[in-house]
Amino acid sequence: MSLTQFGPVYSGRASAVRAGEVILSLVASGLVGMRGWAGVRRLQQPYDRSLQLGLDRLAAQCVQAGSSPPVGVADLVGVWCAERPVDSWPLEFDPDAQVSGERLLIGGEPSEFCQEWAVEARDVVAEVHENALVKHIKDTAAQLGRPELYARWRLFVTEHAVLGPDEFLAAKNAVLDVPQWPTWLEESYGPVTVEASAGGQVAVCGGCGQWIAPRANGRVRCRVWRCVQRHDLPEPTWTEAQGARLLEPELVRFVALPGRPELDLARRLAARGARVVLYPKLDALDLVAFWPGGHSIGVDVKDWHSPYLLARRIKTFPRWGSGDPHAYRRGYLVVPRDRLRANRSYMKILTQRSKALQEQPHIEVVCDDDLVASCPDLGVMGEVICGP
Incomplete structure (x- = not known):
């Protein structure tokens, strides 16, 4: 297959879905690449290469579908990304991707949906x-x-x-x-x-x-x-x-914002008396917590808008022997409660789509509120420390 083609040749629905995901990821990555942290201010700004690649593939897909393609990058950004929901584009997506009603730009800024799809091809x-x-x-x-x-x-x-x-x-x-x-x-x-x-x-x-x-x-x-x-x-x-x-x-984008729910969970557990170790063994887990009674847990916090994309990112939890100071009895993947309120099928999609979770039945997926509630509160303040 020539690399100069607009895109690969696909056959079957699965391939069409993958083609749609590639285009979405390229366009989203290009928008985020334009933006930095300061925002997409002017369409006169130099375009990210991913945006042009996404436009080329989207245009080819539109021609194949018999629909009118975007007329250049300005049309793609100003109309398609800002005004048209992704499900109106001539692309196929897996239902669990939940693209219905989602736009890539809201108020001139990349939406959270956009930013998560951009993670698949982060800017250089x-x-x-x-x-x-x-x-x-x-x-x-x-x-x-x-x-x-x-x-x-x-x-x-x-x-x-x-x-x-x-x-x-x-x-x-x-x-x-x-x-x-x-x-x-x-x-x-x-x-x-x-x-x-x-x-x-x-x-x-x-x-x-x-x-x-x-x-x-x-x-x-x-x-x-x-x-x-x-x-x-x-x-x-x-x-x-x-x-x-x-x-x-x-x-x-990649350290501080994801770190906020991790620190919030650590401090809530410590308020109930737990001793919480942050980022043990060079971030092998987000935290290991020791309950007042001695029970220990290993935790990864995942704060994602899309359970479909998150399912691809879950990795194997580390296991440490009983003599290790960070050994834990039970592993938890924790999702903030507000993510679940906003998406009732979140847990179902996550557990069904994650191969890593299926291969680790000992890892329980819970919301942050439920995990905090499971920690016994003896009225004694615990501590949060930086883990060795």
């Missing part, structure tokens, strides 16, 4: 920077015999989206016995750009704790799914932009 900058930095920190922590350093770095960046100059200096000097630590912080945070500030200040969301780039009209409103849904979202706090540092966009 994020792939290189986030993956390379995380790998470097893990490797260095392992070489130093200090695996807790990775957990400590991850905890810090999850909790600190914006740092003033004095805060940034203090953060770099927080681990004086590890000369690599300041470099990790330098690579994790960048200077405030013009697009990220408004009136000489940077906004930090009162819900998710991440920095908010003002929209083209100057409005400051968080785009994170949970924050968009909230009617009681606290007003953002503001930090002087002069000399401040912002968490790099790819770390916001």
Whole structure:
């Protein structure tokens, strides 16, 4: 098969579904690649290559289906992605993909649906920077015999989206016995750009704790799914932009935002008396918790909009012998309650579609509220620590 073709030749429904998923993923990846963390501001911006590839394949599919294709990238972005739900495109999808009514752009920004499909083909900058930095920190922590350093770095960046100059200096000097630590912080945070500030200040969301780039009209409103849904979202706090540092966009997207529900669960368990170890063994699990009575659990938290895509991402839980300090008796894959409220078939699709879960019957899929409720509350405060 020639690589210069618009797309591969498929036969059968399964192949048609795969073709649709490839096109959706390319277009979604292109939109996210255009956006960074600051948003798709102008159609005059250089187009991500994935967007052009997605357009080429979509156009070929439209011709094959006898329908009119998008007239260039501007039409694809401004009309197809912003106004037309994906199920109106001439593509086939598995029913469990739940594309009905979903749009790739909402209010000029990539929707959560869009961002998750883009994960299948992440933009090059994020792939290189986030993956390379995380790998470097893990490797260095392992070489130093200090695996807790990775957990400590991850905890810090999850909790600190914006740092003033004095805060940034203090953060770099927080681990004086590890000369690599300041470099990790330098690579994790960048200077405030013009697009990220408004009136000489940077906004930090009162819900998710991440920095908010003002929209083209100057409005400051968080785009994170949970924050968009909230009617009681606290007003953002503001930090002087002069000399401040912002968490790099790819770390916001792939480390800090996923880390929020992980930390929330850890602290709720600790409030009931559990001892919670974050990211043990260089993130082999999100956390291991020890109940007040000694029962132990291993947990991975999965905060995804699409159970169909999540099912592909679940991996085998590690098993450690009884003599290991992080050995656990029961494994749990935890989904936040609000995901289940928004999608009644979430658990069914996830368990039926995940080969990893089928091969690990000892792993139970539960919502966060139910797991917290299962921890005995003896009225004694536990603790959350960074795991070795």
